[in-house]
Amino acid sequence: MRTAAAPKFYETKKFKDRLKQMLVFIVLLAGSVLVISPLWWMISTSLKSPAEIAQYPPTFVPKEIHFSNYVKAWQTAPFTRWAMNTFFIAFCGMVGSVIVNSLVAYAFAKIRFKGRSFLFMVVLSTMLIPGFVTMVPQYILFSKLGWVNTYLPLIVPAFLGSAFFIFLLRQFMMTIPNELIEAAVLDGANHIQIWWHIMLPLTKPALIAVAIFSFNGAWNDLLGPLLYLNDESLYTLQIGLQTFKGTVQTQWHYLMAMSVMVLLPVVLLFFFFQKHFIEGSNIASGTKG
Amino acid sequence: MKSYETPIERRRAALANKQGMTSNRRISRKTRDNIIGYLFISPWIIGFLGLTLGPLLFSLFASFTDYNITSKMNFIGFDNFKRMFTIDDLFKTSLWNTLFYVIFSVPLTTAGAIFLSVLLNQKVKGMKFFRTLYYLPAILSGVAVYFLWMQLLSPSTGLVNTFLAWFGIEGPAWLFDPEWTKPALLLMKMWSVGGGMLLYLASLQGVSNSLYEAADLDGADVIQKFFHITLPMISPIIFFDVLTSTIGSFQIFQEAYVMTENGSGGPGNSLLFYNLHMWNNAFEVFDMGYASAMAWLLFIVVMILTIINMKIGKKWVYYEGGDNK
Numbered sequence: 001m002r003t004a005a006a007p008k009f010y011e012t013k014k015f016k017d018r019l020k021q022m023l024v025f026i027v028l029l030a031g032s033v034l035v036i037s038p039l040w041w042m043i044s045t046s047l048k049s050p051a052e053i054a055q056y057p058p059t060f061v062p063k064e065i066h067f068s069n070y071v072k073a074w075q076t077a078p079f080t081r082w083a084m085n086t087f088f089i090a091f092c093g094m095v096g097s098v099i100v101n102s103l104v105a106y107a108f109a110k111i112r113f114k115g116r117s118f119l120f121m122v123v124l125s126t127m128l129i130p131g132f133v134t135m136v137p138q139y140i141l142f143s144k145l146g147w148v149n150t151y152l153p154l155i156v157p158a159f160l161g162s163a164f165f166i167f168l169l170r171q172f173m174m175t176i177p178n179e180l181i182e183a184a185v186l187d188g189a190n191h192i193q194i195w196w197h198i199m200l201p202l203t204k205p206a207l208i209a210v211a212i213f214s215f216n217g218a219w220n221d222l223l224g225p226l227l228y229l230n231d232e233s234l235y236t237l238q239i240g241l242q243t244f245k246g247t248v249q250t251q252w253h254y255l256m257a258m259s260v261m262v263l264l265p266v267v268l269l270f271f272f273f274q275k276h277f278i279e280g281s282n283i284a285s286g287t288k289g
Numbered sequence: 290m291k292s293y294e295t296p297i298e299r300r301r302a303a304l305a306n307k308q309g310m311t312s313n314r315r316i317s318r319k320t321r322d323n324i325i326g327y328l329f330i331s332p333w334i335i336g337f338l339g340l341t342l343g344p345l346l347f348s349l350f351a352s353f354t355d356y357n358i359t360s361k362m363n364f365i366g367f368d369n370f371k372r373m374f375t376i377d378d379l380f381k382t383s384l385w386n387t388l389f390y391v392i393f394s395v396p397l398t399t400a401g402a403i404f405l406s407v408l409l410n411q412k413v414k415g416m417k418f419f420r421t422l423y424y425l426p427a428i429l430s431g432v433a434v435y436f437l438w439m440q441l442l443s444p445s446t447g448l449v450n451t452f453l454a455w456f457g458i459e460g461p462a463w464l465f466d467p468e469w470t471k472p473a474l475l476l477m478k479m480w481s482v483g484g485g486m487l488l489y490l491a492s493l494q495g496v497s498n499s500l501y502e503a504a505d506l507d508g509a510d511v512i513q514k515f516f517h518i519t520l521p522m523i524s525p526i527i528f529f530d531v532l533t534s535t536i537g538s539f540q541i542f543q544e545a546y547v548m549t550e551n552g553s554g555g556p557g558n559s560l561l562f563y564n565l566h567m568w569n570n571a572f573e574v575f576d577m578g579y580a581s582a583m584a585w586l587l588f589i590v591v592m593i594l595t596i597i598n599m600k601i602g603k604k605w606v607y608y609e610g611g612d613n614k
Contacts, residue, residue, distance in 0.1 A: 136348055255436050270428050
């Protein structure tokens with residue numbers, strides 16, 4: 001029953017909320033089209049014939065679908081080799097990142113040693129140093145060690161800890177109660193055992209986030225391979241793709257086909273481990289401030 | 290550690306240890322924690338000394354020499370630094386290009402990410418789908434994405450100019466026009482703004498609803514609530530994001546390297562960014578001394594900006610739970 005003083009339907013809170021939701025929905029929908037269309041364009045271009053790509057006005061859906069673009073492009077350069085190289089580097093780096101950073105983070109979170117808080121400040125401040133500042137001396141160091149044209153400069157640093165991952169894992173470990181560790185110590189466990197049997201299982205979500213971020217980082221890295229790899233047989237996909245462009249020039253159907261192939265593993269990884277991508281970012285942010 | 294001669298001695302030591310006593314045979318819990326702590330963080334210490342601190346000091350030293358990887362290091366004083374500001378015209382170009390990029394990309398990406406996160410924090414159908422979709426471009430990076438954008442920005446048949454043509458706008462030549470190359474990179478950057486969005490979203494979800502309800506009772510409108518509640522509550526994340534994205538933007542390199550034919554700098558050197566210029570000096574002509582000087586100048590500039598950021602941050606960043614430090 002409505003009384004005379006009741007607000008008109010368009011003045012009620014419920015209606016206003018509905019209207020707001022509609023507006024937000026429409027804006028988000030329009031935005032999604034903008035976000036997704038470049039990817040659609042990439043796939044569509046990769047399936048077109050060269051003649052159709054050059055056509056004006058351009059078509060959104062290929063008139064004829066040329067899957068053979070993928071096969072031909074893949075065969076033009078040693079992509080199989082490059083893909084295996086990239087996977088190898090990314091996998092080694094991932095293993096190193098997970099093991100080493102969790103060990104370091106465990107010490108910063110749960111072991112009381114002298115100078116701990118000072119050293120943790122040092123860890124944090126290294127995140128503020130631009131990577132390019134240390135690039136030239138690092139190159140000189142690795143070349144004096146004879147590591148140029150090997151995978152060592154791309155893999156070994158992953159085994160020496162990364163400030164961001166240490167920070168992320170340490171924040172996560174801080175949330176695990178000390179009593180658990182003290183109880184384990186009373187049972188005679190040492191820190192390696194505690195790390196392996198208690199910490200690693202309990203920090204699994206954060207470890208998966210580190211694994212994904214590190215794999216992704218290595219997969220997408222151009223700078224490292226560009227600096228350290230000279231032989232084409234050692235190339236990774238990123239630098240291979242860059243070289244491939246020199247070969248096929250402006251044959252965009254081939255370039256887009258290979259770009260799709262290079263991005264595909266990352267996209268699949270994202271859809272399988274979506275939750276962990278998001279969790280990883282949340283751990284990093286939730287603690288700041 | 291000491292080895293024990295007899296089983297009895299060993300047992301006695303074990304007992305002393307178990308009771309928490311510090312016998313002179315066994316090291317105390319405290320000392321052991323110190324040793325183990327340092328053992329655990331030793332990979333990081335090696336990495337820090339060998340890959341960060343060592344290189345920093347080496348490049349500081351090299352910046353005062355004419356080192357070119359094969360030569361001896363001849364001390365040449367401040368010549369490298371003088372060269373940047375007098376002889377090397379490309380240095381000034383690269384500095385200007387980089388500042389232009391930083392000045393536009395940091396505010397644009399920050400504002401974009403906040404706007405997006407506020408939208409994605411509403412209760413609307415399909416929100417999980419939207420969040421995933423907007424985040425997707427952030428995980429895509431590297432050469433493939435740069436190739437994609439070179440295709441999208443193609444002046445005649447690219448998607449961007451086709452889209453603009455629908456509205457009767459004749460799109461620019463983007464990567465072929467020195468005036469439009471940097472805006473082209475900014476456009477590409479905006480596509481992946483969803484990465485920053487995620488940080489803000491997590492922070493927004495932590496803002497207590499009671500604050501908004503109280504504001505509703507006081508008759509505050511949407512805009513007032515945004516500026517007086519939302520922004521202050523997420524200001525620590527804004528601070529963190531501005532700090533890291535400023536440092537990140539100063540290091541723009543890969544996109545310029547790939548999109549300008551192996552780092553040539555693009556039309557009219559309009560994409561010759563600081564790091565690209567440094568790269569060319571270090572690894573094209575092996576002028577390591579000069580490149581080190583450039584690296585250190587960048588380091589100093591970024592440090593100064595970081596300190597300014599932190600000083601200003603104290604004024605506007607709000608930390609919940611008092612203790613506004």
